[in-house]
Amino acid sequence: MKSKAAPAATARGGKKPGKAGPRGGPSVMAAKRSTHRRAGEITDAAAQVFAELGYHGATTQKIADRLQIRQASLYYYFPSKEVALERVCLQGVAGFFETAQAIASGPGRPPERLAGLMRAHISPILDRGNYVRVFLTQRQFLPNASRRRVGKWSRGLEQIFEKVIREGMRSGDFRGDLDPRLTALAILGMTNAVASWYGKENASIERIGGEFAALVLDGLKGPGRKARR
Amino acid sequence: MKSKAAPAATARGGKKPGKAGPRGGPSVMAAKRSTHRRAGEITDAAAQVFAELGYHGATTQKIADRLQIRQASLYYYFPSKEVALERVCLQGVAGFFETAQAIASGPGRPPERLAGLMRAHISPILDRGNYVRVFLTQRQFLPNASRRRVGKWSRGLEQIFEKVIREGMRSGDFRGDLDPRLTALAILGMTNAVASWYGKENASIERIGGEFAALVLDGLKGPGRKARR
Amino acid sequence: MKSKAAPAATARGGKKPGKAGPRGGPSVMAAKRSTHRRAGEITDAAAQVFAELGYHGATTQKIADRLQIRQASLYYYFPSKEVALERVCLQGVAGFFETAQAIASGPGRPPERLAGLMRAHISPILDRGNYVRVFLTQRQFLPNASRRRVGKWSRGLEQIFEKVIREGMRSGDFRGDLDPRLTALAILGMTNAVASWYGKENASIERIGGEFAALVLDGLKGPGRKARR
């Protein structure tokens, strides 16, 4: 029922309504926007199905089902399943990196910046959970070219976390006996895991962010374990 | 190099056994326990392929290739790909739960027990990495029955962590304003993530265990929230 | 090229047991009997499974299951599934033809002989039901050579029925406006059908035989339908 929206046009060459004609007709902007809207819905559906079933477990049929269109129609929006994955993955990290970089090189002492990074890392799960999940668990199935491209961003993120940790160690905000690399991985593991259970636990993104930041910051700051004995 | 080898030899009648007999294996003496050994090898190969490609991305052909046997031969050892996944998953958690329970209810103060749990959680990655990875990321594709069975163990593990955290809060070893559930999930996220990068980073399981335990324990113990402000 | 009928002997020049060794060894009779007993059980099992599932629906595994032996062991008793079918089919008509011929050319007037034929045709269903069923419905799947051989017997049987009917017409026992061929096929259809429901209906072979004979004989004899009006 959703789908019947557009007259279907099948037979009866019925002018085919909305969506602006081929050549810069009346409203190009409108056309673009509406195309984009639909394209966004397609990618949303793909993200959801990929997130649920995994790239290889997903079928174009399942994606089409969710959109209430026919399977063949998908190919109007993307040229291949792989490209669909690529798009989902790209949107899964879109902005991530820039945001992180801005926070990392922004104002505030290392602890605050690290807390900011963590919150920024968790928050997209709220409104783009499926995209993030797909990026985290399915990007390995991208064709080589795009996997490497996307991989760069991941590694970049890790380094941003690492850098802030290093700065905190240098500044004395964090204790000096940390392994910055392992620590970054620990934090990222913790935050990434949120994507796998968020929605099943009743905790808001804000609470999770706060809790995690507190936990980690205290761990990093402390006078070290022996000091406490 | 794959199949073209033998010209098929028509049908009934002729047969041409040639081309590497059934068991071109090395040691005739070792043939006795071979059934068991072989079964183990089969599961190992399945674990490896499932870990690399995911359950749906894996093909029985790839598993057979790794074993240097024909694909059909796999079915002498397991009745279906799904069962193979189930076996891998079961071995992925085998002992996990019991070990964790023993540690949790064993001697020592909560911090020590929690550190023990973390180390015990990470250590199987060393010798059963593929099994653990498959369990962590592919168990969702098990048929309903076994997924539920296996799921119980996961949830059990979470509760063990949670319990020890609660005990630590009560005993005063950990600060009192923690959310035990979220904290458990944070720790498990951190440790589970190890499976995804162990081997790519040059850090031993021991060092990782130590580092993570320190990080977390200090975070839990901490000077409390006010110290942060 | 098909069946390898000849000695099979493959490896291990193993004497080839059954079927009376080349030279009259120690106890040919004993060997024969025991081999035969077992061989009979094997054929029974095959007949049963073929009857239930059809030749193509049957698997050697199912036959082995019924015998509580392993699938590979079957091949000690027959060289191929096709040969097993052939044996079952042969036993399905064994004696049939000779018996029928004896009855047809025996004493008695045509009606009695036809009744005898019908009874003889139905009776093997009692003790060899599966063999008969397989012969009737699965012989089409025999390899060409044996199918033709077996087919001869079927056609022979039809002709025997036809012949007796013709004799009855000539002798005046049956009315003269019959089509002997169609009549024979009608009778055979009726009697063959018994194999498909005998055991599900509560009627003994004797009663069926009597009832059918009465029905048919009265139909054949009568003064014809118009006479009765």
Next chain:
Amino acid sequence: MKSKAAPAATARGGKKPGKAGPRGGPSVMAAKRSTHRRAGEITDAAAQVFAELGYHGATTQKIADRLQIRQASLYYYFPSKEVALERVCLQGVAGFFETAQAIASGPGRPPERLAGLMRAHISPILDRGNYVRVFLTQRQFLPNASRRRVGKWSRGLEQIFEKVIREGMRSGDFRGDLDPRLTALAILGMTNAVASWYGKENASIERIGGEFAALVLDGLKGPGRKARR
């Protein structure tokens, strides 16, 4: 000659439609009802192959061959081989039951009605022989659900025959010492058998129907058993 035709054209991209496009069909005009027509042709082909080889002996490849389409294309028309069998079986009895019921409860004395039933039972063999044959010999291989559904019709038919026979006995048209059940089975056996040899014998459906009816009716009417002694 089968598949090697097109060099596969690598993967994504190129594609080489050549080699008889999707629909190298004859008439473009006829394309409108093609879906329905095509579906009918598919079922026809399935019926033919099932009739010839049996359900288990048939392969979807053979069905596709007969239609000159690729095997995978079959699955555009039915979701599984089992469903194809179900459809064939359903068409094999379609109308059968209703027609029979109409005749049985229609006008005419029992003998005429029985003769009508027999003719109606034989006649579909003319234009739907394969469907009928498949229904008669392969319905046992239907999945449980549909087998039971279809089985009801068979049993219903038997009862219709039985009922008319009973009525004839009561009315005095048939003699009183019949076993109505066995008699019905005898008649059905006779008429069903036609499906197995019709086309090989040179007799028209009409002649067969007439001959059989005469044979049976006289048998049922007959001078009674004593006359036989």
Next chain:
DNA sequence: AATGAATGAGCCTTCATTCAT
């Protein structure tokens, strides 16, 4: 913008058969 029809490629699984023991 969407779809019906079709297809190539491949996957999981079954099965008859072999062979050394």
Next chain:
DNA sequence: TATGAATGAAGGCTCATTCAT
């Protein structure tokens, strides 16, 4: 006599993708 291990050859079915409309 019998079996464990293995395999070649299909067979049913799925799926991404194409293409004309």
